[in-house]
Amino acid sequence: MILFIEPISKNIDVYVPAYPLPLMEIASFVKSNIPEVEIGIISIPVDYGLPLTQEGKEQIYRELLNDISEIRPKGIGISCTAIAQAEETLHLCELIKEYDPTIFIFLGGYFPTIYYEEIFSRTSAIDLIVVGEGEIPALKIIELLERGEDPINKRIPNLAWKKDGHIHLTKKGMRFDLKKKALLNLELLKYQKEYDILPYAFSRGCHYHCNFCMEEFIRPVRKEVPFEIVRKDLINLSHRSNTHTLMISDALFKSFDLFPFLRSLGMKVNFETRCDVFDPSIIPQIADVCGMMALGFESASYNTLRRMNKVRDRSHYQKYISNTIAIFEEAVRNEIPIMVFMIAGYPGDTEKDLEESLIFTKELAKNNGPGGYVFKIGECRVYPKTKLYDISLSLPDVVFDDDGVFGQNIVRQPSKDLNFETLLSYMEKIFNLSNYTFKLQANILNIIPFFRLPAHALSDDIIPDTCFRNNDRGIFNVKTESLLAFRELVPRLTEKYKKWMSSQRSTRNLQI
Numbered sequence: 001m002i003l004f005i006e007p008i009s010k011n012i013d014v015y016v017p018a019y020p021l022p023l024m025e026i027a028s029f030v031k032s033n034i035p036e037v038e039i040g041i042i043s044i045p046v047d048y049g050l051p052l053t054q055e056g057k058e059q060i061y062r063e064l065l066n067d068i069s070e071i072r073p074k075g076i077g078i079s080c081t082a083i084a085q086a087e088e089t090l091h092l093c094e095l096i097k098e099y100d101p102t103i104f105i106f107l108g109g110y111f112p113t114i115y116y117e118e119i120f121s122r123t124s125a126i127d128l129i130v131v132g133e134g135e136i137p138a139l140k141i142i143e144l145l146e147r148g149e150d151p152i153n154k155r156i157p158n159l160a161w162k163k164d165g166h167i168h169l170t171k172k173g174m175r176f177d178l179k180k181k182a183l184l185n186l187e188l189l190k191y192q193k194e195y196d197i198l199p200y201a202f203s204r205g206c207h208y209h210c211n212f213c214m215e216e217f218i219r220p221v222r223k224e225v226p227f228e229i230v231r232k233d234l235i236n237l238s239h240r241s242n243t244h245t246l247m248i249s250d251a252l253f254k255s256f257d258l259f260p261f262l263r264s265l266g267m268k269v270n271f272e273t274r275c276d277v278f279d280p281s282i283i284p285q286i287a288d289v290c291g292m293m294a295l296g297f298e299s300a301s302y303n304t305l306r307r308m309n310k311v312r313d314r315s316h317y318q319k320y321i322s323n324t325i326a327i328f329e330e331a332v333r334n335e336i337p338i339m340v341f342m343i344a345g346y347p348g349d350t351e352k353d354l355e356e357s358l359i360f361t362k363e364l365a366k367n368n369g370p371g372g373y374v375f376k377i378g379e380c381r382v383y384p385k386t387k388l389y390d391i392s393l394s395l396p397d398v399v400f401d402d403d404g405v406f407g408q409n410i411v412r413q414p415s416k417d418l419n420f421e422t423l424l425s426y427m428e429k430i431f432n433l434s435n436y437t438f439k440l441q442a443n444i445l446n447i448i449p450f451f452r453l454p455a456h457a458l459s460d461d462i463i464p465d466t467c468f469r470n471n472d473r474g475i476f477n478v479k480t481e482s483l484l485a486f487r488e489l490v491p492r493l494t495e496k497y498k499k500w501m502s503s504q505r506s507t508r509n510l511q512i
Contacts, residue, residue, distance in 0.1 A: 001038040002030070002142050003073040004188075007092050008044050008051065008060075011084035012450040012458070013508035015050070017478055018197035019043065021249060022079045022109065022134070024184050025201075029135045030142050032182040037146055040071070041188045046195065049475035050510065052458055056474030057512045061092070065099050075104040075145045077138060080111045083383065084509070087406055090123050097125035104151060106141055108134040114217050114385055115405045120162040122406075128152060129160045131169070132218050133176045133204075178204065178225045183233050186240050194479040197447060198237050198267075199247045202230060202258070206251035208274070211309045211387040212343065212380075215251045222252050231261065238265045242480065245291060245446060246270065252277070259286045270447055272296060272341075276311075276319055280326040287334035292443040294339040297324055300360035301353035304346050307391065321360070328364050328373070335371040337440040340364075342377040342430065345423040347392040347400070349414035354426040365433040372440025377430050378505055379423065380411040408506060424504070431502040441494075445487045449478075452501040455510050457493050 004027045006020035020043050031039050048064060051057035068076075076096060080089040093105050108130035112119060116129045128151060130137045137158045141151040152161050157173025186192040205219030238244060246262065248271040262269055268291035275297055283290075299305055302317045311317045331338040342357065361375055382392045382400045392398045392411070399413035412420045444451050450458065458476055467482045469475040476482075500507055 001040065001071055001073045002075050002077070002145065003068070003071065004039070004041045004077045004079070005092070006041070006043040006045070006079055007085050008057075008088045008510070008512075009082055009084045010088065010509045010512070011082075011505065012050065012455055012510060013452060013505065014082070014084070014448070015045065015450055015478070016197055016199070016247065016447055017046070017195055017449065017480075017483060018199040018247060019046075019186070019189060019192075019195045020079060021199040021201065022081055023077070024188070025181065026077070026079075026108075026134045026138045027188050028185040029180075029182040030139050031185055031188065033139055034143065034146065037142060039188055040190070042067075042190065045478050047190055049469045049477050050458075051474065051512050052455075052476055052510065053472075053474040054512055055472065056470070059470065060475060061095055065095065068096065068099065068103075073103060075106065075142065075151070077106050077108065077141075080107060080109040083111055083405070086111050086115075090119065090125070093125040094123055104128075104141075104145060106130060106138075106151070108138070110214050110218065111405075114214060116160040117167060118384075118405045120160075120167055124162070127161065130158055131160050132158045132172065135176050135180075136173060175219070175221070175223065176204075178223055178229075181225055181229055183229065183236060186237070191479065192240065193242050195241065196243050196480055196483060197245050197247050198234075198241060198243055199249045200230075200234065200237075201225065201249050202253060202255045203250050208252070209309060211307070211391060212346075213251075214386065219251070224255070227258070230255075230258065234262070234265060234267070238267065244268060247447060248272070256282050256286065259289050263289045270294075270443075275324040275327065276316065278323070278327055280323065280330040283327070283330040283334050283336065287336055290336050292337040292339065292440075292447065293331060294341060295324065295327060297340045298343050299346065299353065300357040301349070304349055304353045304357075307346060307348050308343075309387075325364070329367055332367040332369040332371055332373070335369055335439065337371045337437070337443045338373045339444075340373065340375050342375060343380050344377050344427045344430075345380045345411045345414040345418070345420075347380065347382065347388065347398045347411060347414055348395050349418060351418050351422060354418075354423070358426055358430055361430050361433050365435065368435060370437050370439050372435045372437030374434040374436065374440060374444070375430050377427050377502075379427070380414070381409045382411060383409050410504070424502075428502040436494075441491070445490055449483050449487060449490070450508075452508070453490075453493060454497055454500040454503070454507040457497045457500070460493060460496070462489055462492060 004023040048060040106128040112129045140156040144151040159170045203224045205222040246267045270292045272294040305311045397416040400411040
């Protein structure tokens, strides 16, 4: 038996009640190539709940370890796609290894790919790390485990491990051929009917190389999944799940020609796109299918966008801005809820840069309609081994919390005369320009049920006991029925915690 586990993420703001797509893709690929191997996928949030207290977390892990003792897996693969999962991932690995040292633990995802050295320096509980795409390495690892052989093998590409105080790396392998992608196998999940959202990736990779993005560490070139695989996958998923809400998790989604097919499946589609890539003339054609769209806008300042490597020159910038306006106006006209992603206090920013974003946002906010819009703006964070880290160190007046790969790393002073208090003030002004219509809120709650709520709001007395797994209300149940009851209360919670909704991201972290 092989287990794949999705760990807890501390940041509830980004929690989506969707099945763990990276693990689904890898586990389904392994199962299709070795049908005889027993494979199971555990999503800790769905299978056990979200811990709101230390006692709740301890209960979740006790139950998980008890299940592991009954399942007796030969190996456990854990996905760590976000920094918000990192510390809990390492804690989970250490608990499992302490409980049963014979279980082979391998780790993959964005965080381990970039920070395998830091992980090995912090813990000895991880036997192997997959660096990059996981399908082929995971298949080889599990083949060896099933034969009773050591998976630490120099012939398998994209692996890292530590032995005798030294880190060893195998050669970098070829990009995974998406023509060989397996159909997603929902039977590998314990609660396959308890996920409200269908995530799907029509492509992998992005060639734009923005300085704040980590996509190029794994997939620096965009490749599309063949249509026939997409067609079979989505037909199967639409028939076998209880939801028809599709969330596209592409770095760069372009497959709008598939919307007639998605319409035929009765799906509502939610996607993110770049302001300079998406053609606004498409919007009227997809309005009835589109549940919500998100724009990776980041800033209205030319200087900031250049530092981000989002625009090449003034001509590109003009297109970037004019196309953003056209997309926004067309979305409002067609009553499509829209979310605009922005970063405040990018290294090198001055108050003038923030003023430009505020003025631009005010112009966008003159458009009103039932679709609604939200300006999702957050402070900038700088992590080691990234382009942004090097840029920040090269600018003499930038001050950020240089507290390592497991820290917050918030930019406190983007430039000499721009302090953090001023930054927070602009964030609040921009966020408060959002137009929270009924349609917008319903769509956000469907996809991101805890959007912008501080973590302590989940313990509010107005939330019924049915939303919790235990009597002391220390574990929040994120299965469908519980979230259905919770969503009805969100307007009251939003009003009660309104002042927190434009606060720093740390307020939305589980205090565990």
